Amino acid sequence: MTRTVNQLSLLPGTAGADPTEAAPSPGAVARAFDAARLTQARHLAGKTKKDVAAAVGVTAAAVGQYESGVTKPRPDLIPRLAEVLGVPLAFFVYGRPHARLDASGAHFRSLRSARAWQRDKAIAHVKQVWELTLALEKRVQLPPVDLPGFAGGEVHSGAELPRSPVEAARALRAYWRLGTRPIPHLVRHLEARGIVVDAPLPNHADREVDAFSIAHLRPIMVLTANRTDDVYRYRFTAAHELGHLVLHGDTAPGDTQHEREADAFAAEFLTPRDSILPELPGRVDLRRLADLQQVWGVSVNSLLYRCREVGLLSDQAAGRAWRRLAELRHQPGFATESVSRYPGEQPVMLRQAFELAAKKADLTAPDLAHELGWTLTRTEELLGLTHRRPVLRLVP
Numbered sequence: 326m327t328r329t330v331n332q333l334s335l336l337p338g339t340a341g342a343d344p345t346e347a348a349p350s351p352g353a354v355a356r357a358f359d360a361a362r363l364t365q366a367r368h369l370a371g372k373t374k375k376d377v378a379a380a381v382g383v384t385a386a387a388v389g390q391y392e393s394g395v396t397k398p399r400p401d402l403i404p405r406l407a408e409v410l411g412v413p414l415a416f417f418v419y420g421r422p423h424a425r426l427d428a429s430g431a432h433f434r435s436l437r438s439a440r441a442w443q444r445d446k447a448i449a450h451v452k453q454v455w456e457l458t459l460a461l462e463k464r465v466q467l468p469p470v471d472l473p474g475f476a477g478g479e480v481h482s483g484a485e486l487p488r489s490p491v492e493a494a495r496a497l498r499a500y501w502r503l504g505t506r507p508i509p510h511l512v513r514h515l516e517a518r519g520i521v522v523d524a525p526l527p528n529h530a531d532r533e534v535d536a537f538s539i540a541h542l543r544p545i546m547v548l549t550a551n552r553t554d555d556v557y558r559y560r561f562t563a564a565h566e567l568g569h570l571v572l573h574g575d576t577a578p579g580d581t582q583h584e585r586e587a588d589a590f591a592a593e594f595l596t597p598r599d600s601i602l603p604e605l606p607g608r609v610d611l612r613r614l615a616d617l618q619q620v621w622g623v624s625v626n627s628l629l630y631r632c633r634e635v636g637l638l639s640d641q642a643a644g645r646a647w648r649r650l651a652e653l654r655h656q657p658g659f660a661t662e663s664v665s666r667y668p669g670e671q672p673v674m675l676r677q678a679f680e681l682a683a684k685k686a687d688l689t690a691p692d693l694a695h696e697l698g699w700t701l702t703r704t705e706e707l708l709g710l711t712h713r714r715p716v717l718r719l720v721p
Contacts, residue, residue: 348414351400358403359419360394362698366410366417367392368449371442381405416698424455451545453699454523454675457707458543460696461675464682468674470519470543473500474574486571490586493571494593505600507621510669511560512548515567521545522563522672523707524664538566546570555661556670557624563670564591595623596631605632609646615658625650625659676709 349357367377367388374388381402390396398406407414461467473485473496486493486500498505501518508514512522521543538546546566548559568590573583601621605628606613614625614632621628629650633643653659664670682688694704 349418351403351414354403354414354417355397355400357418357420358391358397359417360392360397361423362417362419363388363398363406363410364392365449365452366406366412368442368445369412369453370410371446372410373442377406377409380409411700413698413700415695418698421698422456422459424452447547451523451539451547453697453703453707454521454545454547455542456697457675457693457704458521458545460693461678461682464686464688465678467543467678468517468519471501472518472520472544472570473497474571475544488572490568490572490589491593491598494568494590495597497567497571498594498597505597508595509622511563511595511622512670512672515546515563516672516674519543520567520570521674523547523675524549524672538569544570554663554665555624556664556667557618557622557627557662559664559670560622561591561595561624561627564594567591567594592627592631592634596621596628598635601631602635605635605637607637609638609642609649611646611650611653612658618658671709673709675707679708679710 375385378385565587568587632638694701
């Protein structure tokens, strides 16, 4: 990510908070209680009002009143709420910037199968990504957003780009000077153009939330490996979400037509028709497609779709090929490949911004956690600083 790192520059006049300050008392938190923070913490924990009420010994109606601001929780309830929801006491104190987002403004990769609580949890997560980004931007100048139609914190669909998904993909490639050949390090390209990309660790409780994107002061894209840790699916999903940002930035999400358009954008963006067509086999040749998978960074499955789209395969021939492909899923060349093997597809902008602020402004992770009102673990997780030790498995 050389280009992005070179664009990061220190902004003067910001100092970290003192992480050694004592935690506020429950009484002080009760007096300065921010109702919206309780909702955010509950959504992050994936809990209902009834769940929280049962855990702290009040009614669900009381929790609803806390979240609506009608009443405030008693001081003796504050530590219980913090423990149940896994946040510090200071998390509930008002005064920190809020991202006013809701699920109606996010483009979910699998909206129809995601439950309401899963979408709420995903939105609460992206709110924290936004808060972290804002905290870092106080100290470090991140790459400016270089996305046609982006202005005032919103992406206006159709602005500067054609409305057709295929034409928009071609125009964006030209705008970003990507040429017509394969795009290596797709995620790094997105970050270099100011798009915040977040790839949280897999959480199998949230398998239905595959990925989503939203524009709020800066475009944010969340990619997950929940369904399968496959770099080719991951890259296509990133391109799909990019399609939503440039095509549907100011339109209501959830339309199945929008999903088809984002898929068409992603296919053309990753494999331009005029470039890929001469390389595609004129008949089913899975080995040839496996080779092209390595070159273009898209799955054999996607390439089969491409062959059918451009008329090289009939529906019947493509169907037979997909059945054969399913039988080869675990064979070399056809098995999934982990994103962890491809550093250029792993987001680093926020982590490197923190490292620069740490070097130039003596910012520490505890400083940042204190400022945000988060746990240190959560702060390190979103910065990508979580230490992953190899797991030893013994087979008896």
